[in-house]
Amino acid sequence: MKYWNQQIETISRDQLESLQSERLSKTVAHAWEHCAPYRVKMEKAGLQPGNIQGINDLTKLPLTLKDDLRDSYPYGMFAVPMSHVVRIHATSGTTGKQTVVGYTKGDLDVWNECMARCLTMAGATAADIVHVSYGFALFTGGLGGQGGGETIGAATIPAATGNTKRQLQMFTDFGSTVLLCTPSYAMYLGDAVREAGIKDQLKLRIGVLGAEAWTEQMRGEIEERLGIRCYDIFGTAELMGPGVSCECAERNGLHVMEDHFIVEILDPETKKPLPDGQPGELVFSCITKEALPLIRYNTRDICTIDRKPCTCGRNFTRMGKITGRTDDMLIIRGVNVFPSQVESVLLGIPGAAPHYLLVVDRVSNLDTLEVQAEINADFPFDEVRRVEELERRISAELLSVLGVSAKVTLKPPGSVERFELKAKRVLDKRKGTN
Amino acid sequence: MFIDQISVFVENKQGALKDILKILADGKIDLRAISIADTSDFGILRMIVPNPDGALELFRSKGVTASKTQVTGCKLSDTPGSLYHVLNTLHDAGISVEYVYAFITRKDEDAYVILRVEDNDAAQKTLLAAGHSLIDPHDLYGI
Ligand SMILES: [Zn+2]
Numbered sequence: 001m002k003y004w005n006q007q008i009e010t011i012s013r014d015q016l017e018s019l020q021s022e023r024l025s026k027t028v029a030h031a032w033e034h035c036a037p038y039r040v041k042m043e044k045a046g047l048q049p050g051n052i053q054g055i056n057d058l059t060k061l062p063l064t065l066k067d068d069l070r071d072s073y074p075y076g077m078f079a080v081p082m083s084h085v086v087r088i089h090a091t092s093g094t095t096g097k098q099t100v101v102g103y104t105k106g107d108l109d110v111w112n113e114c115m116a117r118c119l120t121m122a123g124a125t126a127a128d129i130v131h132v133s134y135g136f137a138l139f140t141g142g143l144g145g146q147g148g149g150e151t152i153g154a155a156t157i158p159a160a161t162g163n164t165k166r167q168l169q170m171f172t173d174f175g176s177t178v179l180l181c182t183p184s185y186a187m188y189l190g191d192a193v194r195e196a197g198i199k200d201q202l203k204l205r206i207g208v209l210g211a212e213a214w215t216e217q218m219r220g221e222i223e224e225r226l227g228i229r230c231y232d233i234f235g236t237a238e239l240m241g242p243g244v245s246c247e248c249a250e251r252n253g254l255h256v257m258e259d260h261f262i263v264e265i266l267d268p269e270t271k272k273p274l275p276d277g278q279p280g281e282l283v284f285s286c287i288t289k290e291a292l293p294l295i296r297y298n299t300r301d302i303c304t305i306d307r308k309p310c311t312c313g314r315n316f317t318r319m320g321k322i323t324g325r326t327d328d329m330l331i332i333r334g335v336n337v338f339p340s341q342v343e344s345v346l347l348g349i350p351g352a353a354p355h356y357l358l359v360v361d362r363v364s365n366l367d368t369l370e371v372q373a374e375i376n377a378d379f380p381f382d383e384v385r386r387v388e389e390l391e392r393r394i395s396a397e398l399l400s401v402l403g404v405s406a407k408v409t410l411k412p413p414g415s416v417e418r419f420e421l422k423a424k425r426v427l428d429k430r431k432g433t434n
Numbered sequence: 435m436f437i438d439q440i441s442v443f444v445e446n447k448q449g450a451l452k453d454i455l456k457i458l459a460d461g462k463i464d465l466r467a468i469s470i471a472d473t474s475d476f477g478i479l480r481m482i483v484p485n486p487d488g489a490l491e492l493f494r495s496k497g498v499t500a501s502k503t504q505v506t507g508c509k510l511s512d513t514p515g516s517l518y519h520v521l522n523t524l525h526d527a528g529i530s531v532e533y534v535y536a537f538i539t540r541k542d543e544d545a546y547v548i549l550r551v552e553d554n555d556a557a558q559k560t561l562l563a564a565g566h567s568l569i570d571p572h573d574l575y576g577i
Binding site for chain 1: 439441442443444445471473475476478480497498499501503532533550
């Protein structure tokens with residue numbers, strides 16, 4: 001089966017835009033009526049719901065930021081009474097308060113529908129055994145994946161994360177065919193499968209991986225270790241959870257579920273829309289959400305979009321891979337540096353392993369960047385000369401890719417901390433020195 | 435007549451070397467010879483032990499990556515300049531030495547030297563032809 005919902009997934013752009021216009025004005029009116037922070041923001045911008053007739057009026061609306069959610073912690077931006085809320089999720093930010101999100105029964109139905117489309121796009125069917133190795137609990141990945149697997153009628157295992165031995169046992173004994181988890185956890189499980197020498201006992205065929213940025217090289221490594229074909233899925237808790245967009249079989253971008261979300265790319269400085277293909281901040285408007293109808297929510301992810309129709313038959317806009325976050329973006333000696341760039345350099349050099357930590361400091365008013373990376377266990381590290389050559393090679397490639405020089409420190413295999421959920425790759429010692 | 439040497443890549447951080455040596459001590463592994471190469475960033479601990487494969491397995495079980503390298507051992511005669519003669523013999527034959535370390539045994543107070551070269555066969559032939567004697571690994575492991 002190619003589509004979960006063929007009628008909507010292959011809708012023409014014209015029909016889609018009129019549907020988006022109708023849903024946007026309805027959502028704006030709903031938010032104005034029931035969500036005080038929106039009303040205040042719109043009034044400040046001199047707007048009434050009547051000013052928003054359709055998608056051409058979208059850019060008049062103020063942006064919503066993660067801080068707006070934090071400031072209204074926990075339920076201040078919910079636009080329905082709590083008696084209509086049936087699910088709560090939360091994301092723990094690295095700083096300060098959690099962000100709390102709520103769902104009505106209708107919101108969960110939309111989420112399941114979107115996840116079902118994503119899994120179908122990746123080739124999963126009711127005959128599959130879906131293994132969900134995201135964190136459950138407050139993180140949206142676990143229950144989002146569970147809901148999607150069940151919606152397409154697949155036997156869905158809430159495997160969660162941790163206990164690697166049991167994960168592998170479920171792979172072999174339960175016959176998992178579709179894996180849902182973060183790319184770094186897939187890599188970790190792939191390493192464990194290699195270590196245990198059980199690749200030929202696996203029935204896995206598809207990976208639908210998301211919740212963090214990853215590279216094409218990493219995709220190749222995961223596919224090789226687990227014998228699967230991997231698809232990138234995107235979503236954040238603030239908008240819904242995984243399922244906002246996903247790659248189809250063509251793997252030439254992630255189709256955004258545009259009947260539920262309007263996507264824009266804005267210039268990070270001016271906040272003006274950028275032409276298709278130019279990288280900028282990824283902004284979404286939820287146009288069917290009831291509990292938390294975020295309008296023009298700035299994810300601060302850096303991305304590009306392509307509105308051209310896809311050969312898979314879908315007309316939904318495709319997002320490129322997320323290349324970084326304006327939050328994660330480090331400014332080192334005036335140059336923008338993303339941890340994902342470092343990862344792609346390390347993956348491209350045999351001898352280096354893609355487990356790394358960026359240590360940023362300021363010495364005598366000059367920013368310094370140190371990249372701590374693991375040496376590969378099979379690298380001939382017995383000779384100082386070879387290790388130093390490897391360090392120099394990594395340094396040279398980092399300089400050419402990042403545009404800033406970095407000191408490379410190689411670490412023993414297995415010594416850089418591993419993360420099951422979102423990886424922490426940066427230690428910025430400059431904080432507080434400004 | 436290769437000698438199996440075990441190498442461990444060590445972080446240049448306080449206590450890292452001690453932690454590796456503790457694994458050897460707890461595993462009751464005798465060190466026949468040891469050498470440490472260090473730079474400002476990292477260190478390489480090289481050692482000769484009676485049971486190299488056992489030591490590799492011990493390290494693996496403790497999550498420490500270790501590797502095995504084949505090296506050449508040469509006996510030094512008890513005369514001044516003997517190490518120079520060994521190195522000069524190799525140099526004249528165009529064989530470059532990656533690293534070298536010497537140690538003394540309890541048994542007969544001989545001095546031994548471990549040589550890491552690209553081509554062990556060529557180095558050993560050259561040394562024997564020049565009248566040097568090589569170390570039999572079994573003698574070394576059994577010291
Ligand atoms: Zn497509």
